[in-house]
Amino acid sequence: MTDTAYHDLIGQDLHGVRRVIRSGAYRAHTAGLGRGFLQVNLAILPESHALDFMRYCQRNPKPCPLTGVSDTGNPMMFTMGRDIDIRTDVPAYNIYRNGKLSESVTDITDIWTDDLVVFALGCSFTFEDALQRAGIPMWHIDNNRTVPMYRSNIDTVPAGPFKGKMVVSMRAIPKDRVAEVTDISRRFPLAHGAPVHAGDPTEIGITDIAHPDWGDPAPVPDGHVPVFWACGVTPQVAIEAAKLPLCITHRPGHMLITDIAEDAEVPVLAPA
Amino acid sequence: MTDTAYHDLIGQDLHGVRRVIRSGAYRAHTAGLGRGFLQVNLAILPESHALDFMRYCQRNPKPCPLTGVSDTGNPMMFTMGRDIDIRTDVPAYNIYRNGKLSESVTDITDIWTDDLVVFALGCSFTFEDALQRAGIPMWHIDNNRTVPMYRSNIDTVPAGPFKGKMVVSMRAIPKDRVAEVTDISRRFPLAHGAPVHAGDPTEIGITDIAHPDWGDPAPVPDGHVPVFWACGVTPQVAIEAAKLPLCITHRPGHMLITDIAEDAEVPVLAPA
Numbered sequence: 001m002t003d004t005a006y007h008d009l010i011g012q013d014l015h016g017v018r019r020v021i022r023s024g025a026y027r028a029h030t031a032g033l034g035r036g037f038l039q040v041n042l043a044i045l046p047e048s049h050a051l052d053f054m055r056y057c058q059r060n061p062k063p064c065p066l067t068g069v070s071d072t073g074n075p076m077m078f079t080m081g082r083d084i085d086i087r088t089d090v091p092a093y094n095i096y097r098n099g100k101l102s103e104s105v106t107d108i109t110d111i112w113t114d115d116l117v118v119f120a121l122g123c124s125f126t127f128e129d130a131l132q133r134a135g136i137p138m139w140h141i142d143n144n145r146t147v148p149m150y151r152s153n154i155d156t157v158p159a160g161p162f163k164g165k166m167v168v169s170m171r172a173i174p175k176d177r178v179a180e181v182t183d184i185s186r187r188f189p190l191a192h193g194a195p196v197h198a199g200d201p202t203e204i205g206i207t208d209i210a211h212p213d214w215g216d217p218a219p220v221p222d223g224h225v226p227v228f229w230a231c232g233v234t235p236q237v238a239i240e241a242a243k244l245p246l247c248i249t250h251r252p253g254h255m256l257i258t259d260i261a262e263d264a265e266v267p268v269l270a271p272a
Numbered sequence: 273m274t275d276t277a278y279h280d281l282i283g284q285d286l287h288g289v290r291r292v293i294r295s296g297a298y299r300a301h302t303a304g305l306g307r308g309f310l311q312v313n314l315a316i317l318p319e320s321h322a323l324d325f326m327r328y329c330q331r332n333p334k335p336c337p338l339t340g341v342s343d344t345g346n347p348m349m350f351t352m353g354r355d356i357d358i359r360t361d362v363p364a365y366n367i368y369r370n371g372k373l374s375e376s377v378t379d380i381t382d383i384w385t386d387d388l389v390v391f392a393l394g395c396s397f398t399f400e401d402a403l404q405r406a407g408i409p410m411w412h413i414d415n416n417r418t419v420p421m422y423r424s425n426i427d428t429v430p431a432g433p434f435k436g437k438m439v440v441s442m443r444a445i446p447k448d449r450v451a452e453v454t455d456i457s458r459r460f461p462l463a464h465g466a467p468v469h470a471g472d473p474t475e476i477g478i479t480d481i482a483h484p485d486w487g488d489p490a491p492v493p494d495g496h497v498p499v500f501w502a503c504g505v506t507p508q509v510a511i512e513a514a515k516l517p518l519c520i521t522h523r524p525g526h527m528l529i530t531d532i533a534e535d536a537e538v539p540v541l542a543p544a
Contacts, residue, residue: 061538069331117323266465
């Protein structure tokens, strides 16, 4: 069966989705799957860097909204789902060694060691859903592109070896709806919260909006304002720059789907 | 000058307040000081327990809303203020050794070591201010008592040696305003968020509401409902039970006053 057929078939059956991903049969992106449930970015690091990375997330909650942290060496992400094995339950992973991408895989069982700590971070899917429900078109979604992302001149607050500029994503919003968009996205602090900037891109160090550093270019039509949100690529860049011996992330777009409702007050399951 | 006179004099001058506290001249509680700015609870632990404690806070954000974490050994709480020295800028501290209160002091300069990590946690002052502004009377404030607190039967999510039942505080709310109170306090996730329970105390394991485990009893008049919030005593109890060799906290009610506006989207200053 093709990934597209699977996508339609498993659609909204949350545990079915994770079962098929765990089996290795589904390896594609997770946009639109398990709608209503929080999807998260992953960063898996050796415990020796975990405290500094956790401080980095606490100090930069807009680009790095921390939603879950595993026990050291325990691959079960028990605070975010009743049966999430982080070694198998993500469609695709990127393995970085000494700051360089070394391979992409669909299972990390062989790489897992008992000194690893898993960090889960909220992602933009959550607020994009909310904006679409409010009737704000998302051009990159409607046109099947990746949102444009830029390295801004905004400093993050450093922690240990983790530091660098904030990466931002851009969505063009009708002028008269920027305030509403700000209010809506502010309600999702675990999905980057309110925009960090609206208007002239040069004010945050972006000189050429037509050439994003990541993702695809997107138009800013007349009557629209470019609006910039803190982006989950920020911690990935900080991790790469820190040149850790080993770091495992999800492959972009290939998220972990959790059991946490998108509108939950806190992203934590009560003890079973 | 008496503490009460100081309280009136330094009132709302934020940096004046911290200067007087740093000098050692003001040693009383901080309720009502520096209004509009976040006040925080403190837990200062050896780095060996910092990752587990930070996981405990992440997993229990309602009782333990983390607002700041220091670098290891650095007493300057630079993410929450331009000049906060944690060794001197709190009116009074409690020192715990092996889980037992060993002394109360007004300065921890002599006790500070370069393996300590400071955790700052949001406190109920923030949402109580908001409720009072909405015209909800706070009986314990109006009557100069400490809010009643109870050990509930709600389990926290454990992390390493940190675990235990959730401690809750109770405020009696007019029946017809419980929904409004819930909405208001939910807007302050860094100050315990929405209540964890409203109504029959026995449902959360509280058998005798007239005898709180901490604080003073408070009446629940006819037409009122007892409403329970997650309480910042929860992590203190978890820390005591973990019997760390050393732990330093603020003395209850004697908080750190930060430079962070109470309604800030994130509790972090941009880099200077």
